[in-house]
Amino acid sequence: MIKLENVSKRFGDFTAVDNVSLAIEPGEKIAIIGPSGSGKTTLLRLINFLETLDSGSIFIDGEEVGYRHDRKGRPILDKHQVCKLRSEIGMVFQHFHLFPHKTCLENIMEGPVTVKGVSKDEARERGLKLLERVNLLDKQDVYPAFLSGGQKQRIAIARALAMQPKIILFDEPTSALDPELVGEVLATIKDLAGEGLTMLIVTHQMGFAREIADKVIFMDQGRFIFEGCADDCFSEEMDHPRIKAFLRKIL
16 A cells, blocks of 8 residues: 655754665554654654655555656655645644644544535534544534543544545554543554554554554664564564663563
8 A cells, every 4th residue: 555665864964764665555554663763753754745755765556656856866745646645644643733723523524625625514424423433422512622632632533534544644642641541542543453444653552562563663763673563573582682672661
């Protein structure tokens, strides 16, 4: 579904993502773990074209999208392609980014109506079903300021699903939550995973990553230093010193 080939991203002299390649199959759940500053969030932003890449290629369904190249070989965004692509990739951020002046239902309806041209009646029906799906139907007329952090994140998940995306990117969806609210968000994501959605999840929740992921990627200094099944990554027989040191601190 999504393929990255030799993708790199630099900010000045700092290389955030360093020549990584990745193939994501339909329905696959991939967890990306690693220390802060290792390039995990930047990688998600590259896939969703919130950042421009410096080298490499990104393919969606076999077609390179989002970039054309000038005479010096530097990538330039094709805005029409990017807008179309973003309508097919959902993203859930750390800090929710809900519209504060809109109710929960209006937040969910906004994307389908303004981006995909869905009628308000259809968007409302879709929104109500999604609110029920994340167990927040009773909050349809409530504004985000009156929600807990966990409720806000579940609304953000429903908003992403309203666009009927091909893939959902989760950028540390529980990192901004109080510990007691983490479980309700993880439970929602687990339910979605059970429905066969394609997911790429950046997380510091190791138990969650081990339970949900078909594949785990460990990033460090912009590179993939491990890519494989969760059991191998979290095994006591893991012999990579950087991964062992990280897991010893976090588990």
